Amino acid sequence: MAKELTSKSYIDHHLTNLTCGKTESVGWTCDHNYYDEMGFMAFHVDSITISILLGFAFVALFKLIKLNPADQKPTRMQNFVEMCVEFVNENIKSIFGSTDNKLIGPLALTVLIWVFFMNLMDLIPVDFLPELTKQVSYASGIVDDPNDAYFKFVPTTDPNITLGMALGVFILTIFYSIKIKGFGGFIAELTLHPFGKFAIPFNFALEIMQLLAKPLSLGLRLFGNLYAGEMIFILIALLMFFQSAVFGVLGLGLHLLWALFHILVVSLQAFIFMVLTILYLSMAHETGDH
């Protein structure tokens, strides 16, 4: 029994993740009808799958290229890869100054390329892959109704993904804060300013907010930009409901325009995420008074 396709159901379908989770009534399930029962123990299988695949794409791209030794002419892919590394290194240098932190480079590179790849999924025509998964899962008998087959293809439009990465960065900042300044130094930083030791609760309230705002804004910025971009694609796609050639062409043109503009957003947001990651880590390394 196929549901009637309305603009609301169209948008809803595009914004719903393929979720598997544990329910009270039927145990582990991927059926969206039990979505509300899952609570926290639920996994957005689509976001996770795509992000892992893209992670491996990053690893493959950077690991499988042939690295010519230094006395030979570098291959083209090697040039590209080295350009990325150089770019990341330059950003680290300009933010950190010099550092002997060996993790920051790989971290920033991973963030840049991986987030860029995930954002790039946004440029695949908005109905292409969801429609494909609909038909495939319907034909293979996984779902009875193709409209029950949900699949979101842009991991960074899922706040779980962006906040998950931000959480990783947050843990690293705390780790380095404690490692560099010691536990006491970290606590002192949280409690002893801006107003000195007579206003510790107030200081703590301010500083903890500041501390938590960093990862939250980091994750939500990326999510917000990509979600909004995806939303615009979906809204433009709604023009098809008019069933008219004129609006079809208009929709194509608008999609193209928005996609062109979105190339900027896609790369810019990946870049910003990387820069902020480096920045937060460099702040964790800062010692001395503010």
Next chain:
Amino acid sequence: MNINATLISQALIFAVFVYICYKYIWPPILSTMEERENKMAAGLEAAKQADDSLEEAKLTYEKELKEAKKEAASIVEKANNRSSQILNDAKAKAEVEAEKIIESGSKKLENETNKTREELKKQLSSIVVETASKIIDEEIDEKKHENIIKKAAEEI
């Protein structure tokens, strides 16, 4: 768009990929880049050194050329001096010689003249005596009239 366990999973996946990058991707690329950078720096340094030594060689070459030219010029000048000196010496010697020759010639001439004159005087005196004796027909005692003869001879 609920927050759920996806977030934790993603944080873990993130950690895994960062670790993979940290362990397997970053070091080889960076070491290749650093190695190449070092090699290029060394190459540039070598090129600079070669340039410097070329410059130095050029300078030495120019200096030596200059010196050689100077030396050649001084040799030529010395040779010129020497030759003119030899010429002058020869000239002076020749002049002295010529003078000597001339002098000795004139001395000889004088001697010859004197000798001839003496002889002529002697012959004259004898001629005078002979003539006088012929004239007076009488033998003149040469010894007696020596003074007269002498006077006569001197008057000639």
